[in-house]
Amino acid sequence: MRKFNMKAIKQFLLQPKLLSLKLALGLIVLIHLVAGAFLLHLEFNNAPELYFPKTAPAVILDRQLRTEFPTDEVLIGLFTGNNLYSKEFLAALDRVSQRLEKQPNVDRVFAITNVDHIAGSADGFTVSRLIDPSNLDDTTPAQRKLKVLQDRFMPGWLAAKDGSALAIVVRMKKLQESRQRVAIESAFKAAVNAENLQANLAAVAGPVALDTAEMRSMLHDSLLFTPLVMLMGLILLRWVVGRWPPVIIGAVAMSTVTVSCVALISAIGQPYTLVTAMVPTLLSAYTIANMLHLYAAMQRLGNTESGAAQRVISAMQVVHRPAMFNMLSTAAGMISLVLVPIPPIQVFGIVSAFGTLMIYLVIFYLVPPLLAAYDRGVWPKKGGGFAWTKLISYGLASFSMRYAAWVVAVITLLGVLAAPQILKVQTESDLLKFFNSSHSLTQSTQLIENRLSGITSLEIIVDGSGRDAFKDAERLKLLKSVQDWVETLPEVDRTMSMMDVVEEMNWAFNGENASSRALPDNSKLLSQLLLIYDGKDLQELVNNEYQRTRILLNVNVHGANAIQSVIQKIEAHLAKINTPGITWQISGSGRLFSDQEDLLVTGQLHSFLGAFGQIFLIMLLLWRSIPAAVISMLPNLAPLAFIFIMMGVTGIPLDMATVLIASVVLGITVDDTIHFFHQFQERREKGHSVVFSLARSFEASGKAVVAISLLLVAQFLLLVSSDFQPTLHFGLLASCGLLAGQIMELLMLPALIILWSKLKMRHSLMKV
Secondary structure, three states, rough: OOOHHHHHHHHHHHOOOOHHHHHHHHHHHHHHHHHHHHHHHOOOOOOHHHHOOOOHHHHHHHHHHHOOOOOOOOOOOOOEOOOOHHHHHHHHHHHHHHHHOOOOOOOEEEEEEOOEEEEEEEOOEEEEOOOOOHHHHHHHHHHHHHHHOOOOEEEEOOOOOOOEEEEEEEEOOOOOOHHHHHHHHHHHHHHHHOOOOOEEEEEEEEEEHHHHHHHHHHHHHHHHHHHHHHHHHHHHHHEEEEEEEHHHHHHHHHHHHHHHHHHHHHOOOOOOOOOHHHHHHHHHHHHHHHHHHHHHHHHHHHOOOOOOHHHHHHHHHHHHHHHHHHHHHHHHHHHHHHOOOOOOHHHHHHHHHHHHHHHHHHHHHHHHHHHHHHOOOOOOOOOHHHHHHHHHHHHHHHHHOHHHHHHHHHHHHHHHHHHHHHHHOOOOOHHHHHEEEOOHHHHHHHHHHOOOOOOOEEEEEEOOOOOHHHHHHHHHHHHHHHHHOOOOOOOEEEOOOOHHHHHHHHHHOOOOOOOHOOOOOOOOHHHHHHHOOOOOHHHHHEEEOEEEEEEEEEEEEOOHHHHHHHHHHHHHHHHHOOOOOOOOEEEHHHHHHHOHHHHHHHHHHHHHHHHHHHEEEEEEEEOOHHHHHHHHHHHEEEEEEHHHHHHHOOOOOEEHHHHHHHHHHHHHHHHHHHHHHHHHHHHHHHOOOHHHHHHHHHHHHHHHHHHHHHHHHHHHHHHHOOEEEHHHHHHHHHHHHHHHHHHHHHHHHHHHHHHHHHHHHHHHHHHH
8 A cells, every 4th residue: 555655646746647627726725825824923023133043152152141231232313413412402302211211122221311420529429410401400501511521431422522413322122023123213213203303313323223224125125026026027928928828827826836935934933034035036936937848848839639738738748857856956956055054044945945846836736727727729839939039049059069169168268267256255244235325324324433433332251250350450450451452443433341430430539630530559449439339330341240241342343354353353462361260252243243254154165065966966866877967067057156256356245145146046047957958868868869959959948948047037137126235136146147057058068968979979989
């Protein structure tokens, strides 16, 4: 019984039968209903935390730190105008901060009306508000401005050094979702509008604003380009096949594949992110491409006397075997992305591989009954969009066969000459560069960094040997020397530590004597100052046991490589310091972000090797010949080289979006090779010559393959119109890679086959 079942399953997969119309329609409806149920629970989330592997050392350290210290995730609002220090403005600013402090996900709000200010007193020193909104009548705007600018901590943090701007910094609790950040930004703008300060609000930036902008751009592009790509595919499908029923059935196929794959994201408990947002566009385009292979076979068969059903069955028999191996090779390319240790990229690989399987099942099991039932019209043997593509495919293939050696030599030479450009490809993730220079986030960030300080945060974490380790004056002086050195780095705009607070206490305690703005000379005085301090800031810089402290850094660079360079400089300096009983670590959101570069590089290498290895094995299984497998792989490596050469020339970096390209392009371009080579092998087995087999194969399959490639290129080129750089780069590189892959297919594959056949013939003659 088991053998019979296995045989039946094998026959079902290798020789698909025409299902009944009711069953096909029922399955299509069922898929949409089940997918719809999951889509209702789809979570849209592009939070930075999603991109960090949970087992990464920096992630583990960050989790530990957040149990003792606040997060470094903030929203920064910058205000400008001539009335910044007026009573009315400051009162309204304080009300804005009070509104925001009521938000459930806000930890603390910093403004000049609510931050601590240490000042001398008869009893030593006091900690009070810098600008008390309840006593605004007692001072003038000029006096308030002078007090703010003379405060040690305000210039470069909450006030511009020239007094031309003020800021509110909203610090978050530990957030998990993008929608929480969207809500915070919306609440901030609502509070500003409620107090009529919108005319003064010049910029909104910071990690919260960045995630919000990414989320909105991602949703905008998904809502705009996914329908556009689908519509473009259907228009091109209509132009190619020249008939409406296949177009409508193609729309049903696209919908079935796309909704099932997006639903899978929800079903496996994963969010819809910037990376997985590429799935609907990719799979809708790839569905139409595979539909065209079936339609091309139906067009070649023309109009049989047996009717529409027999025409569909005959077309399925022609294209099924290569299509099945297409599915396997493309799925192999997609699933290789699980080797990139960044969760959203892994989800993209899994869902895209599943989508490839769904395309196969939909096209060969659900679509044929619809075609048999509703497509009873006449398929023209000539005309339509297929006609002119024959000139391209057959023309290039004929040229390649005629000048095989020259074609291979020239392509190889060009590849060698252009190869140095590949070395120029930079692995770089700069989230701000996801937006163009005119985007409000880009301009806001520049304005805030010009008026205040850099928005990238790093933390130097210092652990002592035990409790009260940092109540030792000499140890704090050592830490202060490190902080002073860090401030000399051009990338560091501002630092903050417990040493700064202690120095301010010592200064106030000694009658605000300028010479006393330093750390105490002995640990006894240090302990005394710490005992009488009753402000908020110190507890955010050192833990309750005084065993762990941190130095906060505001850095003015945003790219992962630039951040990593700063970290390396600091780590090199720390390595030179002999500090028994003290350990140093670098943390913060900047550290988490910079560590992704190594993950991208190793992930790209592993995913490419995984995709190449799997696809090569599939080729070996299909052709059962090592030379044939090698020949079929070489034309598909050329477009990958072209993509990386293009990235090197144009300066497009390897980042979250472009790391997908190699696996996607390799998985798709190899499809054409399978169709060509399959036709070639069949004719060779029938005893035809190499040249005749090649010519007839390219004449038969070339029309559809070229039409499919141009269709895919046109669909991906739509993405180039996006203002969101990941979408633009994905569309540009995918379209150029697929176009290059098609050209290489038509030029290299026949040339390599001709040269290999000549080499075998010469070897045979030498034996004789």
